[in-house]
Amino acid sequence: MPDFTVTPWHVEGDIDYDKLTRQFGTQKITEQLRQDIGQAAGEDHFMLRRGVFFSHREMDRILEQHKNGEKFFLYTGRGPSGDTHIGHLVPWVFAKWLQDRFGANMYFQLTDDEKFYSKHDMSLEDTYEYAMQNALDFIALGFDPEKTKIIINTRNIRTLYPIAAQMAKRINFSNTKATFGFTNETNIGMIFYTALQSAPCFIEDGPVLIPLGVDQDPHFRLTRDVAPKIKRPKPALIHNMMMPGLGGPGGKMSAAENNAIYTTDTPDMVRKKITKYAFSGGQSDVAEHRKLGGNPDIDVSYQYLRMFFEPDDAKLESIHADYKSGRMLTGELKQILVEKINKFLCAHQKKREEARNRMGEFLYEE
Amino acid sequence: MPDFTVTPWHVEGDIDYDKLTRQFGTQKITEQLRQDIGQAAGEDHFMLRRGVFFSHREMDRILEQHKNGEKFFLYTGRGPSGDTHIGHLVPWVFAKWLQDRFGANMYFQLTDDEKFYSKHDMSLEDTYEYAMQNALDFIALGFDPEKTKIIINTRNIRTLYPIAAQMAKRINFSNTKATFGFTNETNIGMIFYTALQSAPCFIEDGPVLIPLGVDQDPHFRLTRDVAPKIKRPKPALIHNMMMPGLGGPGGKMSAAENNAIYTTDTPDMVRKKITKYAFSGGQSDVAEHRKLGGNPDIDVSYQYLRMFFEPDDAKLESIHADYKSGRMLTGELKQILVEKINKFLCAHQKKREEARNRMGEFLYEE
Numbered sequence: 001m002p003d004f005t006v007t008p009w010h011v012e013g014d015i016d017y018d019k020l021t022r023q024f025g026t027q028k029i030t031e032q033l034r035q036d037i038g039q040a041a042g043e044d045h046f047m048l049r050r051g052v053f054f055s056h057r058e059m060d061r062i063l064e065q066h067k068n069g070e071k072f073f074l075y076t077g078r079g080p081s082g083d084t085h086i087g088h089l090v091p092w093v094f095a096k097w098l099q100d101r102f103g104a105n106m107y108f109q110l111t112d113d114e115k116f117y118s119k120h121d122m123s124l125e126d127t128y129e130y131a132m133q134n135a136l137d138f139i140a141l142g143f144d145p146e147k148t149k150i151i152i153n154t155r156n157i158r159t160l161y162p163i164a165a166q167m168a169k170r171i172n173f174s175n176t177k178a179t180f181g182f183t184n185e186t187n188i189g190m191i192f193y194t195a196l197q198s199a200p201c202f203i204e205d206g207p208v209l210i211p212l213g214v215d216q217d218p219h220f221r222l223t224r225d226v227a228p229k230i231k232r233p234k235p236a237l238i239h240n241m242m243m244p245g246l247g248g249p250g251g252k253m254s255a256a257e258n259n260a261i262y263t264t265d266t267p268d269m270v271r272k273k274i275t276k277y278a279f280s281g282g283q284s285d286v287a288e289h290r291k292l293g294g295n296p297d298i299d300v301s302y303q304y305l306r307m308f309f310e311p312d313d314a315k316l317e318s319i320h321a322d323y324k325s326g327r328m329l330t331g332e333l334k335q336i337l338v339e340k341i342n343k344f345l346c347a348h349q350k351k352r353e354e355a356r357n358r359m360g361e362f363l364y365e366e
Numbered sequence: 367m368p369d370f371t372v373t374p375w376h377v378e379g380d381i382d383y384d385k386l387t388r389q390f391g392t393q394k395i396t397e398q399l400r401q402d403i404g405q406a407a408g409e410d411h412f413m414l415r416r417g418v419f420f421s422h423r424e425m426d427r428i429l430e431q432h433k434n435g436e437k438f439f440l441y442t443g444r445g446p447s448g449d450t451h452i453g454h455l456v457p458w459v460f461a462k463w464l465q466d467r468f469g470a471n472m473y474f475q476l477t478d479d480e481k482f483y484s485k486h487d488m489s490l491e492d493t494y495e496y497a498m499q500n501a502l503d504f505i506a507l508g509f510d511p512e513k514t515k516i517i518i519n520t521r522n523i524r525t526l527y528p529i530a531a532q533m534a535k536r537i538n539f540s541n542t543k544a545t546f547g548f549t550n551e552t553n554i555g556m557i558f559y560t561a562l563q564s565a566p567c568f569i570e571d572g573p574v575l576i577p578l579g580v581d582q583d584p585h586f587r588l589t590r591d592v593a594p595k596i597k598r599p600k601p602a603l604i605h606n607m608m609m610p611g612l613g614g615p616g617g618k619m620s621a622a623e624n625n626a627i628y629t630t631d632t633p634d635m636v637r638k639k640i641t642k643y644a645f646s647g648g649q650s651d652v653a654e655h656r657k658l659g660g661n662p663d664i665d666v667s668y669q670y671l672r673m674f675f676e677p678d679d680a681k682l683e684s685i686h687a688d689y690k691s692g693r694m695l696t697g698e699l700k701q702i703l704v705e706k707i708n709k710f711l712c713a714h715q716k717k718r719e720e721a722r723n724r725m726g727e728f729l730y731e732e
Contacts, residue, residue, distance in 0.1 A: 113527070113531055116531060116535065117531070117534065117535055124528055124531060124532070154524075154527060154528050154531070155524075157523050157524050157527045158520075158521075158523050158524045161479070161520060161523045161527065162490055162520050165479055165482060165483070165490060165520070165555055166490070168483065168553060168554045168555030168558070169482065169483050169553050169555050170553065171553060171554050172550065172551050172552060172553050172554065173539060173548070173549075173550045173551070173552055173554065173557060174550040174551060175554075176554060177550070182539070183539075184538065184539045184540040184543065185538050185539070185540060186538060186539055187534060187535050187536065187537060187538050188534045188537050188538065188539065188541075188542060188557050188558050188560070188561060189531055189534030189535050189558070189561070191539060191554050191557050191558065192534070192554050192555070192557065192558030194554070195554060195555070
């Protein structure tokens with residue numbers, strides 16, 4: 001029995017990312033590649049520096065093409081089965097940085113159909129409504145409306161379906177069994193769906209780079225197999241680790257109770273969730289903690305700072321040292337995080353409200 | 367090994383329609399039902415009288431609902447993998463009669479995606495072009511533009527997909543294996559496709575009646591299973607026999623060489639095809655034929671007259687008697703058919719040309 005599971009619909013267990021890289025057949029991001037990205041971008045990004053983005057497929061080719069003057073475009077997405085949480089923002093924030101640094105067009109796909117197919121109790125109206133909610137968070141991150149389009153599958157199906165059909169003709173049920181573990185009981189919406197997740201890869205001519213959570217990689221393995229058969233370039237990918245849930249390092253942030261910080265949480269809710277539920281790497285009492293110190297590697301609050309909320313390396317390093325030595329208590333670490341989250345959310349929620357009037361600038365019209 | 371095969375994609379062998387009715391689980395059209403249809407319609411139709419339409423699912427319910435003042439709508443379609451032949455016109459002509467007699471709305475689905483998925487050598491552009499060609503033949507039959515809409519799957523996918531999704535969520539791979547004989551090697555476009563063929567059944571509220579070739583029945587078995595689960599009425603169906611190809615009573619008219627009369631054939635082509643290729647129920651020489659007579663049951667020319675080109679019962683009966691007795695030679699029978707076909711095609715081709723300017727009246731706009 002595997003000690004962890006990572007599929008597009010289910011993440012469980014304590015993920016060994018080295019093992020996952022081998023299992024999925026992706027490339028680890030080397031120090032050389034990290035430097036090459038930084039050089040091409042004109043600056044480094046803390047998520048790259050800290051290995052939050054840890055793996056890729058042909059990111060080196062994208063840089064090579066960029067060097068030769070070939071523009072690439074960006075594509076990522078979200079399955080709208082609930083409100084947006086902090087974990088969802090990781091690839092979007094990174095995508096925003098890529099757009100800024102490379103002037104790239106960006107397509108953001110909201111897969112309302114997928115979540116309808118995969119969630120027994122959700123209607124298409126439910127998932128469409130979540131799609132609109134999630135879109136607000138995406139827009140709030142500051143993407144350039146001139147270069148960014150939001151695709152909602154049922155809304156933009158006339159654009160997507162003819163492209164998806166090219167994929168679907170060349171993928172059989174065996175392929176989906178091998179890739180996703182589908183069975184004879186899997187519904188035919190789910191079976192077909194991967195073709196629609198592929199479609200935005202070919203919405204423009206030229207190469208595409210997809211920043212995304214590594215759990216979504218299997219879809220694009222199929223896309224990459226089929227792309228040459230339809231004479232289109234294989235999508236390149238750059239994968240981020242899953243942000244852990246409040247409960248601890250196993251699995252990922254999810255809609256399970258008290259497991260996620262949502263973008264719509266109030267300051268009090270954030271304070272309560274972090275204080276009460278964020279898994280601590282500290283010792284059982286203060287005296288012990290002062291003596292032995294905490295373990296930042298498994299401490300969820302520290303990991304949130306590292307992965308998202310503290311981009312400043314010097315500050316993070318000092319927190320790391322203080323916590324590990326026992327000088328900083330869990331309560332103090334949590335206090336730092338709560339302030340960081342609430343500062344971020346205060347600004348985000350303002351931009352999120354403004355986004356309600358800007359939807360028209362971003363929605364793909366065809 | 368079965369002596370005949372009838373699936374939506376393949377018809378082969380000498381079809382035993384009684385056996386097929388039992389195999390598919392449909393109802394034979396009884397004399398009572400035929401009279402009930404005639405009474406509701408205000409007249410009989412020769413295709414009903416002669417058993418060309420021979421089977422149904424819940425046609426009796428449709429009549430009952432009609433009697434209670436509930437309007438039904440009509441839906442049929444075509445897989446655009448080639449030019450239109452005479453066999454395709456059978457359910458369309460009958461649908462036109464139903465529209466005239468019952469004032470029913472009509473939806474005509476052109477499944478360009480299906481034929482792309484099922485034909486190895488066809489592009490989506492090819493099947494779309496055939497869809498436009500087939501639409502001309504449909505319009506030429508005289509449907510009421512106020513009550514008739516033509517749906518092309520890739521063009522109208524934004525309307526179809528959300529309805530299809532409701533079906534797709536409730537059909538699994540096992541269902542499609544059992545219904546269509548799909549295997550692990552079947553492409554995922556084909557696997558999903560049946561949900562799209564279901565969609566027009568639910569495009570209006572209220573009951574739908576589908577006149578169609580019996581080979582398409584399996585799709586709607588699935589639709590009928592799922593309909594109650596999405597709280598929609600089951601589609602009713604009325605099935606016609608397949609028009610035989612020129613080569614003889616086995617199988618159906620198809621794109622195989624010299625097997626079909628196309629709506630675009632010239633008078634000379636028709637004469638040549640019928641004279642040279644139409645399977646004859648006559649004897650090997652004139653003397654023998656005069657003595658033993660011909661067999662109209664297996665004579666393709668006679669069957670074309672019976673199924674389509676000679677609506678007048680008295681005239682058909684006289685041809686039957688003359689041919690069977692040997693008074694009429696195969697050449698004479700063929701001559702009658704050639705004239706009938708060419709008269710029909712001369713008028714049809716004129717209306718077909720006019721249809722080029724009327725496409726906008728019929729194409730579904732959403």
